[in-house]
Amino acid sequence: MWMQLTPARGLRRSALPGRLPAAAGAIALALALAPAGAARAGGEVTVRGAYYKERATRVAQPMLDARFDVGDSGELSAHTLIDSISSASVAAGAAGEPFDENRYELGATYLHRIDRFRFGGGARGSVEPDYESVFVHLRGEAELASRNTVLSLALAGGRDSISNAGAQSDITQPIEGTLYTAMGSLSLSQILSPLLVGQVTYDLIRLDGFQENPYRSVAAGGMLEPERVPETRLRHAVLGALRAFVPVTRSTLVGSYRFYADDWGVIGHTPEVRLVQELTADVDLHLRYRLHLQGAADFYQEIYDTADPAIEPWLTDDVKLSELTTHTLGVKLDLGLSRLGAAGALGAARVGGLFEYIFQSTYYGNAISAQLAVTVPFDY
Amino acid sequence: MSPRRHRLPAAIAAAAVAAALAGGCARVKPYEREHLARRSMTADRAPGEARFEQHARGSREGADGGTGEAGGGCGCN
Numbered sequence: 001m002w003m004q005l006t007p008a009r010g011l012r013r014s015a016l017p018g019r020l021p022a023a024a025g026a027i028a029l030a031l032a033l034a035p036a037g038a039a040r041a042g043g044e045v046t047v048r049g050a051y052y053k054e055r056a057t058r059v060a061q062p063m064l065d066a067r068f069d070v071g072d073s074g075e076l077s078a079h080t081l082i083d084s085i086s087s088a089s090v091a092a093g094a095a096g097e098p099f100d101e102n103r104y105e106l107g108a109t110y111l112h113r114i115d116r117f118r119f120g121g122g123a124r125g126s127v128e129p130d131y132e133s134v135f136v137h138l139r140g141e142a143e144l145a146s147r148n149t150v151l152s153l154a155l156a157g158g159r160d161s162i163s164n165a166g167a168q169s170d171i172t173q174p175i176e177g178t179l180y181t182a183m184g185s186l187s188l189s190q191i192l193s194p195l196l197v198g199q200v201t202y203d204l205i206r207l208d209g210f211q212e213n214p215y216r217s218v219a220a221g222g223m224l225e226p227e228r229v230p231e232t233r234l235r236h237a238v239l240g241a242l243r244a245f246v247p248v249t250r251s252t253l254v255g256s257y258r259f260y261a262d263d264w265g266v267i268g269h270t271p272e273v274r275l276v277q278e279l280t281a282d283v284d285l286h287l288r289y290r291l292h293l294q295g296a297a298d299f300y301q302e303i304y305d306t307a308d309p310a311i312e313p314w315l316t317d318d319v320k321l322s323e324l325t326t327h328t329l330g331v332k333l334d335l336g337l338s339r340l341g342a343a344g345a346l347g348a349a350r351v352g353g354l355f356e357y358i359f360q361s362t363y364y365g366n367a368i369s370a371q372l373a374v375t376v377p378f379d380y
Numbered sequence: 381m382s383p384r385r386h387r388l389p390a391a392i393a394a395a396a397v398a399a400a401l402a403g404g405c406a407r408v409k410p411y412e413r414e415h416l417a418r419r420s421m422t423a424d425r426a427p428g429e430a431r432f433e434q435h436a437r438g439s440r441e442g443a444d445g446g447t448g449e450a451g452g453g454c455g456c457n
Contacts (some may be wrong), residue, residue: 050432059436065428079428135450148407156450185448194412197421203445237445245415252420260443268443276420286424294443320442354429364440371429 041069044377054360054367057087068380070110078108083128103128109139116143130214133160135181147191154185164214175226177210197243205235218315220304227316228309229299235262250278265298266321282336288356290328297321319362330356337374349376 043066050061063081070076083103109122119140126133137156144151158181164174187201209231217224241256253275260268272290279285299314300321306312332354338347351374358367408416415421425433430447438444 046426046428048426048428048432050428052432052436061432063428063432065426077427079431081428081431137450146407147410152448154448158450181450183450187448191408191413191416194408195415197416201446201448203448205445205450235445237443239446243421245418245421247415252418252424254424258443258446260445262443264442266442268441270443270446274424276424278420284420284424292437292441292443294441297442318442320440322442324441326441352426352429360440362440369433369436371432373426373428375426 041071042377042379043068044375046373046375048371048373050369050371052367052369054358055365057085057364059086060084073113075111075113076108077122078106080104080106101128103131107135109137111139111141116147117141130163130165131160133158137183149191150187150189152185152187152189154183154187156183156185157181158183160209162210162214175214177212177214179207179209179211182206182208192242195245195247199239199241199243201237201239203235203237203239205237207233207235212316213318216316216318218304218317219302220307220312220315223307225304225307225315227318229314229316230264233262233264236260252276260294264321265296267295269293280339282339282350284332284334286330286332286334286354288328288330288332290326290330292324292326292328294324296323319364322362325359325361327359328356329359330354345378346376349374351375 045067046065048063048065050059050063052059052061061081061083063079065077065079067075067077081104083101083105085101085103086098088098103126105124105126107122107124109120111118111120117140119138121136121138123137124133124135135156135158137154139152139154141150141152143149158179160179160181161176162179163176183203183205185201185203187199189197189199192198211229211231211233212227214226216227218227219225237258237260239256239258241254243252243254245252254273256272258268258270258272260266260270270290270292272288274289275287277285277287297316299312300316300318302317302322304312304315307315332352334350334352336347337349337351340351342349352372354369354371356369358369360366431449434444434447434449
């Protein structure tokens with residue numbers, strides 16, 4: 001599991017993709033629908049390396065994103081990535097061993113335009129030794145009011161299979177579970193002036209099924225008990241954002257605020273500000289600050305007096321569900337390769353480097369995150 | 381969760397939608413959209429960049445969403 005920071009209880013098995021994600025089918029279907037002899041089309045490919053490190057966990061994630069025009073009205077985007085995780089956490093107090101684990105992900109989305117409407121769908125699959133996940137989604141967009149307004153609706157459903165198969169030793173009993181996810185998202189983007197765009201998004205997510213960490217044990221009544229949490233979780237998130245351009249300084253200012261609430265009692269406030277400064281015509285400097293304030297779930301405790309289900313139906317010491325504060329400072333430089341002397345097709349390519357420092361109030365400690373990406377446009 | 385907690389996100393959503401719709405009355409003509417077409421005004425985050433950030437945050441924070449994309453897929457939800 002990705003960055004769970006829970007004891008592995010032994011060396012983990014190597015991971016190999018167990019099945020071909022459905023996304024491959026979506027890619028083949030979209031390409032098959034492309035009209036033969038279509039007009040010259042374009043697209044772009046991005047090769048990205050991402051890195052995350054904190055005290056006990058390190059993640060390296062190479063990924064490939066591609067976007068293709070399909071005929072005159074279609075657009076296909078696809079991605080694939082590998083999560084390579086190394087962790088040496090003893091988070092829950094047991095004798096955790098260092099472990100390495102790979103997660104493989106593949107996804108694709110096809111969108112088709114008819115007049116003022118775009119609609120389509122896609123799929124995403126992910127495989128690791130103790131977790132398999134498949135998501136499908138449908139999306140529709142309508143451009144209204146002379147393209148001043150864009151209304152979007154997205155529906156998604158997922159099925160995750162969870163087990164403790166990643167541990168080789170100290171397993172007293174195998175644990176398996178299934179988690180179903182359903183999401184509805186409504187988004188409205190509005191041009192407010194020639195220099196200002198507003199957006200509001202509401203996401204409603206329902207989780208139903210196994211939501212425990214099969215490796216996590218909780219101190220309760222002087223014993224270590226398996227984590228237990230409710231089978232269902234209803235999550236609400238509202239995001240409002242404003243994006244403004246200042247011609248005098250050639251600066252773009254982005255401000256956003258997200259409010260989150262769920263029926264486990266977690267409340268979150270997440271304001272974020274970003275500045276994109278055009279240094280030259282093809283060099284942008286990005287500066288970011290994000291604050292995340294979160295309250296604890298109603299049933300979260302570090303230690304429980306008893307494990308009696310009649311008194312404590314739920315047991316979790318998962319710090320994700322605790323009261324926490326996160327500050328993220330980021331800087332990114334984005335420039336055209338022509339600036340570095342590249343010519344021809346590569347002259348239109350862009351390279352971007354991002355560095356973030358993350359102050360975390362939890363025992364995870366502070367973290368750094370970095371990304372380096374090269375985007376190459378192409379015609380075909 | 382108390383009823384008061386439920387009312388707050390609904391109120392924020394309603395206010396934001398109302399503000400956006402109110403702004404829609406002042407239509408911006410296509411020839412006035414030069415600055416809106418800038419790279420920084422259309423998106424300042426690439427899909428892969430946003431995906432990694434959402435994934436990392438989903439494994440460290442109990443709050444998620446607001447992106448129009450379902451998180452999870454790795455036990456981090």
